[in-house]
Amino acid sequence: MIRSTTILLATLASSAFSLSAQQSPEGYSNQAASLPSGAGQVLTTASGTVFFTGTELVLDNGFNTQTLLTFASSTFGSFTAPIGSTRVLFGESSNGGVWSVALDGSGAQLITNLTFNYDAVLLDDDRALVSAKTGGFAAANNDVVFVDLLTGQTQTVAQFPGASGALAIDDAGDVYYATASSQYPAPPGSTDVLRISRGTVDAAIANNQILGVNDATFVVSGLDAAGDMAFDDDGDLFYVDWFNGAIGEINDADTAQATVGPAIINYAGAAVSPGGLQFVPTTSPVLQVFEPFQAAGGTLRVYETDYVSVAQQRVLRAARPALTTSVASPIPAGTFSLDVSYGPAGGFAIVVLATTTATGPLSVSVPGYEAPLLIDASLATTPMLVGITLDAAGGGSLALNNPGFAPALNATAQAVVVSANGSLGSTAAETLQVSN
Numbered sequence: 544m545i546r547s548t549t550i551l552l553a554t555l556a557s558s559a560f561s562l563s564a565q566q567s568p569e570g571y572s573n574q575a576a577s578l579p580s581g582a583g584q585v586l587t588t589a590s591g592t593v594f595f596t597g598t599e600l601v602l603d604n605g606f607n608t609q610t611l612l613t614f615a616s617s618t619f620g621s622f623t624a625p626i627g628s629t630r631v632l633f634g635e636s637s638n639g640g641v642w643s644v645a646l647d648g649s650g651a652q653l654i655t656n657l658t659f660n661y662d663a664v665l666l667d668d669d670r671a672l673v674s675a676k677t678g679g680f681a682a683a684n685n686d687v688v689f690v691d692l693l694t695g696q697t698q699t700v701a702q703f704p705g706a707s708g709a710l711a712i713d714d715a716g717d718v719y720y721a722t723a724s725s726q727y728p729a730p731p732g733s734t735d736v737l738r739i740s741r742g743t744v745d746a747a748i749a750n751n752q753i754l755g756v757n758d759a760t761f762v763v764s765g766l767d768a769a770g771d772m773a774f775d776d777d778g779d780l781f782y783v784d785w786f787n788g789a790i791g792e793i794n795d796a797d798t799a800q801a802t803v804g805p806a807i808i809n810y811a812g813a814a815v816s817p818g819g820l821q822f823v824p825t826t827s828p829v830l831q832v833f834e835p836f837q838a839a840g841g842t843l844r845v846y847e848t849d850y851v852s853v854a855q856q857r858v859l860r861a862a863r864p865a866l867t868t869s870v871a872s873p874i875p876a877g878t879f880s881l882d883v884s885y886g887p888a889g890g891f892a893i894v895v896l897a898t899t900t901a902t903g904p905l906s907v908s909v910p911g912y913e914a915p916l917l918i919d920a921s922l923a924t925t926p927m928l929v930g931i932t933l934d935a936a937g938g939g940s941l942a943l944n945n946p947g948f949a950p951a952l953n954a955t956a957q958a959v960v961v962s963a964n965g966s967l968g969s970t971a972a973e974t975l976q977v978s979n
Contacts, residue, residue: 570835595620661707701754711772716741721769734766773820775833819846834914836968866970876947886937887962919972951978
């Protein structure tokens with residue numbers, strides 16, 4: 544049956560499935576890389592992986608390691624954050640030091656001391672915000688402190704009730720703060736994620752103003768915990784839910800329509816727990832976003848530990864399903880199949896086929912779906928569409944018959960998939976040639 548791309552998109556938009564729980568994320572590839580025992584405050588940089596051993600801040604470039612900063616005694620690391628591509632901002636809470644450290648090994652500079660510093664974000668390469676319990680554990684509030692990295696000047700720009708909270712910053716420069724209860728253990732549902740606009744932050748710095756909850760917008764409320772946070776490349780905010788042992792996700796956190804989604808990783812029963820997050824965007828000017836069953840692009844990096852001897856970094860990236868033919872091209876007359884693999888378990892696929900030559904992907908927004916549909920431009924007119932149900936392994940086949948063509952006929956095939964929880968993705972386009 545010949546249908547238009549409009550009908551394809553309508554078919555996708557009307558698909559609805561119930562949520563199925565998962566221990567590990569569908570539609571992503573993931574692998575873990577070991578770190579030295581006890582390593583923490585892990586940060587991926589263009590120069591390599593930075594981590595703190597308790598006495599040394601180390602850079603591992605994949606071939607050798609280099610010590611960037613050394614402490615005389617065991618020290619409790621707080622955070623590492625990138626300063627451009629050549630330095631990192633390092634905080635430790637044993638002495639309260641906040642350091643600017645060169646990645647080329649040329650030296651480290653103590654910028655300032657902030658008691659019980661906890662987390663930091665960069666406003667730009669010369670200015671940072673640091674979350675710190677400067678009044679000590681007994682203080683009613685946690686401070687967000689502006690730090691001038693060139694002069695060491697500090698200024699409190701916000702105070703929030705409770706213990707130290709995590710910080711994040713979005714592409715627009717808006718700052719996000721996760722509240723944390725002073726009670727131990729923290730009551731369930733006691734964490735809120737707040738947004739402070741960049742304009743409000745800049746005005747507070749310029750006017751020596753201290754902001755509070757009333758100057759922020761509530762993004763989501765009632766989380767159990769958010770020990771660390773990181774934005775991906777399309778406005779979703781991931782957080783470490785240490786209370787439940789999971790990496791949670793706030794969909795569209797940079798908009799007024801933010802919603803709490805299912806956990807992307809569940810650590811229930813695992814030998815390790817999540818301790819920190821970093822999102823590393825792709826450097827390619829491509830169509831990828833960090834969503835399941837999409838083309839590989841940026842990576843979400845999770846620091847995992849058992850707090851005794853195991854330390855590792857897990858790297859997640861989007862992974863497209865695959866579309867293959869049972870017979871290699873040129874496909875002779877007779878039966879053959881188009882086979883979908885690595886798709887969503889129990890999901891649905893639409894196989895799109897046209898007598899064209901692949902010309903490159905288009906990114907199409909489909910109503911009701913967060914991720915774009917990557918569809919080859921050659922399939923935009925008069926394709927044949929056939930739906931198939933995928934099995935528990937995310938596989939499915941479409942049986943076809945080649946009546947024989949002389950001369951050989953060129954064709955393009957692609958599969959669009961929808962998961963049980965409504966994630967949208969596609970395979971890469973497959974170029975076929977059918978002959979006698």
